[in-house]
Amino acid sequence: MSFDTPADDTSASHEDRPSKSQRKREMQALQDLGEKIIALSEAERARLPLSDDMRFAVEETGRIRSHEGRRRHMQYVGKLMRREDTEAIQAAFEAFEQEKLRRDHAFHRLEKWRERLIDEGDEALEAFIAEFPDVDRQTLRQLIRNAKSERKRGKPPANARKLFRLIRDTAGL
Structure with missing residues (x-):
């Protein structure tokens, strides 16, 4: 009886996936990028390649007054950032x-x-x-x-x- 085969398949699939810490760092980076977008003026934001959902979420941020509400909203912005073309956004920031x-x-x-x-x-x-x-x-x-x-x-x-x-x-x- 060989126990190596199933264990090898499982360990190989674990190595392909990023660690939980790595995923958290990536999410934080996306959230930070969202913060940078929010800090821009409207004219600069208009030059960014953002989806309509992202534009709405960025505009909505100004209306949120509660600290906890803003924190949750920033997590939502980070989640939306996953669907955005972050390379194009970074290129726009470099152009700025x-x-x-x-x-x-x-x-x-x-x-x-x-x-x-x-x-x-x-x-x-x-x-x-x-x-x-x-x-x-x-x-x-x-x-x-x-x-x-x-x-x-x-x-x-x-x-x-x-x-x-x-x-x-x-x-x-």
């Missing part, structure tokens, strides 16, 4: 992150322009005008002059902010 990085980089570039214009004077001004010929030169010169004056007197940087806005608008961001 890339857009944010590009925007941040552009703003840093504009801040450098502002600092150059205030610190370096006419040389930086000519370089800026060469790169952005449509700029209102008179307003630009006045804001630079006022920002330098503010800085020397230790005043709040109101004109430096106005200068940044002018640079930003001129650059089209």
Whole structure:
């Protein structure tokens, strides 16, 4: 009599299935992804490839006030996430992150322009005008002059902010 055959079949099927802990981690990851979706603005959520059921559940979350009710609802969101295309959703989140990085980089570039214009004077001004010929030169010169004056007197940087806005608008961001 051989007892090895049935035991081997059972152990093989157990190895194929994820452990209970692994399933819990996966469910928690889906629930966390649901939380990230809920935290997005409506405009960003509209860009995600979500089913109608998922969109409704996300909208419903805002109406739930009870802590326990919200916890249960988040479990429901995690359950709905199992049917969603999580790879496409993750790709959309990565696209959001890339857009944010590009925007941040552009703003840093504009801040450098502002600092150059205030610190370096006419040389930086000519370089800026060469790169952005449509700029209102008179307003630009006045804001630079006022920002330098503010800085020397230790005043709040109101004109430096106005200068940044002018640079930003001129650059089209």
